[in-house]
Each structure stands twice: as C-alpha cells, then as structure tokens.
Amino acid sequence: MKMDNREDLRLFSRSELEIRLSDSGIEKYRAGQIIKWLSRHADSFSQMTDLSKPLREKLEQDFYISAPKSVERFCSKLDSTRKYLFTFESGDCVESVLLEYNHGFSVCLSTQAGCKMGCRFCASSGLGFSRDLTSAEILLQMEYITRDMLETDPDFRIGHLVLMGIGEPLDNYDNVIRFLKLANSPDLFNIGYRNMSLSTCGLVPQIRRLAEEELPITLSVSLHAPNDKLRSSLMPVNKTYPLSKLIPECREYIKKTGRRISFEYALIGGVNDTPECARELAQLLKGMLCHVNLINVNETKSNNFSKSSKEARLLFTNELTKCKINVTSRRTLGADIDAACGQLRRKKLEGAE
Numbered sequence: 001m002k003m004d005n006r007e008d009l010r011l012f013s014r015s016e017l018e019i020r021l022s023d024s025g026i027e028k029y030r031a032g033q034i035i036k037w038l039s040r041h042a043d044s045f046s047q048m049t050d051l052s053k054p055l056r057e058k059l060e061q062d063f064y065i066s067a068p069k070s071v072e073r074f075c076s077k078l079d080s081t082r083k084y085l086f087t088f089e090s091g092d093c094v095e096s097v098l099l100e101y102n103h104g105f106s107v108c109l110s111t112q113a114g115c116k117m118g119c120r121f122c123a124s125s126g127l128g129f130s131r132d133l134t135s136a137e138i139l140l141q142m143e144y145i146t147r148d149m150l151e152t153d154p155d156f157r158i159g160h161l162v163l164m165g166i167g168e169p170l171d172n173y174d175n176v177i178r179f180l181k182l183a184n185s186p187d188l189f190n191i192g193y194r195n196m197s198l199s200t201c202g203l204v205p206q207i208r209r210l211a212e213e214e215l216p217i218t219l220s221v222s223l224h225a226p227n228d229k230l231r232s233s234l235m236p237v238n239k240t241y242p243l244s245k246l247i248p249e250c251r252e253y254i255k256k257t258g259r260r261i262s263f264e265y266a267l268i269g270g271v272n273d274t275p276e277c278a279r280e281l282a283q284l285l286k287g288m289l290c291h292v293n294l295i296n297v298n299e300t301k302s303n304n305f306s307k308s309s310k311e312a313r314l315l316f317t318n319e320l321t322k323c324k325i326n327v328t329s330r331r332t333l334g335a336d337i338d339a340a341c342g343q344l345r346r347k348k349l350e351g352a353e
C-alpha cells in the first residue's frame, strides 16, 4: 500500500527502477545494487552499505520498502507444511502456505484481502472483500517465507508458486500480472513461468486477456460441477459466466497458448461426486487438452459439506479414466494447521469480532 507520496521499491523491476532513478537524478547502475539488496532480503536502506549515506537518505525521501505489520507462522506436526498469516498496516490479513513435494518447495499465495466471488465451499466466503493486494504485497509473502526458511535451511529456494490462496487472481488482473513478471525476474525470485499456476473461478473476459499475455504459466480453472444448475448453486460466478461461455473460452485459451488447462474439482459427498456427474464432466471436457485434479472439499463451519467417501472417489476417478480424461488427486497436506485456503484468516477475523 502506498504510504505518503513515496513509492514502494518492491514494485519495480530492475529496468523500471533504472528509469525511475534517473528521473530523480540518481545514476542508473544504482538500480542493480538496490535490487541486489532486495534479493538478499534487505528491508531497510541502512542495510545497503555499499550506497553512501547521502544517497540512502535521498532514496528514503522518494521510496520505502514495504513490510507486513506482523507475520504469524503455523507449522504442521504431520508433514513439513507451514502456514503464514500476514497482517498489513491497513489491518487487512491474508494467508500463504509453504508445501514440500518431491520436486521441491511450492508456495500458495493470496492475491486479495477477501474475495467477491462467494463460492459456497470456500472459507473466505461470507467475510467480504476488503481490497486488492499490490504486486509488492503478493511478492512479500514469498519474501517472508523465504527468510523464515533460510534460518534453518541455507539452501532453501521456492521452486513453484500457485495463486490459489485468498482472492480471485484474475479480479486483480494488473497487479497479478506484474507480480508474475517480478517473481520470474532473474534479479529476484527467478521462478520459471512453467512453474507458476494461476487458479480462477472462471472470469471469462480475463481468461481471454490472459491468453494474449504470452506467459507460459499453468491455468487452473475451478470447475467443481459438470452442469450449470449444480455449478450455479455452488459458485455464484456461474450465473454471469455459465459453462456455455466458460468452456468454449477454455478451448480457445488452449488453442492460443498450446498449454494444457487443469480443472479443479472438489468432491463433495452426495453433491457432485456421483458416477453420473463424472460422465457428464467427461462429456463436457471431451477432446480438450486438459486434466482434472480431484481435491477434497474443505469442511468448514461456514458450509455443511463433507468429503466424498473413498468408494465414491474411486468410482468417480474410474468413470473419468474410462472416458479417457486424465485425472489426478491432490494430497491433503497440513491438515492439522487449517492449511485449506482462508481458514486462518476466518479464525482471526471472527476472533476479532
């Protein structure tokens, strides 16, 4: 968030900072030095010891380095999952998760404080929307997770990132695209676009816009139902962008980008997990370069949903496989620390009421 008239240093790429510094009469090459300090996790100008004191004072007049007001950490006892609750000066809070897989560490980040979309199965629903996060505030989540991990693991590095935390990323389009570019920057986190995933509940115009960006990220579309009646009852966004608009747009996205889409499907016992639903889903996705990722629904206080039984899950998977749809199942990690999106924030906000 912007404080007084100064600008957040974390918002700039190296080339942008070069231009901005020369506007202030500062040599361009200083941008490289400053970005290097940021990549080494500096959070104050006084740490930038290869810059002269007068230069640091001048920088401080024009810029600041954003930081959260507090960061709370929750470590799972069941696996290496860590969850972080970030509170900003504005009082808004968001959460992020660090997950360890065979291929390395992955972070799941929030893009908005709250969400407007109102999906019934989501812990963020019903808490309203506060504001969009800036690209710097999305980046900060990675920054503080990295700092925390470096304390015990000097080789720690984030390999993958997913935008699947609080908020609808495509509803905060410009900040999210800027963030992806910053995270990809070799000067900062240097994460390849192919190791980034963005999850959307299905905002059709923004999916079309994303296809034009030429960013080879993975697009995940939260589907959760194979027909409009059921989907609209779970996800209000479906009334604006029904499957008859969403699925053709996804086909177009694949055609334009050549990238496979991942469809997220949270199995809810007795609601969307029948073999009929699986067959309807297979029909909907027929011939698409895609895969279906089955997840467990979050059982939260705000919904009365329960997970599918093992048998129902197996039947559902088998039906999809029979219909030649690629299907994977996501493991549940960090079950003891409310690792599902939005649960920590909900607890904090409800506790504050």
Ligand code: SF4
Residues within 6 Å of the ligand: 115, 116, 117, 118, 119, 122, 123, 124, 125, 165, 166, 167, 168, 201
């Ligand atoms: S699932 Fe995502 S889009 Fe839906 S309400 Fe939750 S945060 Fe928003």
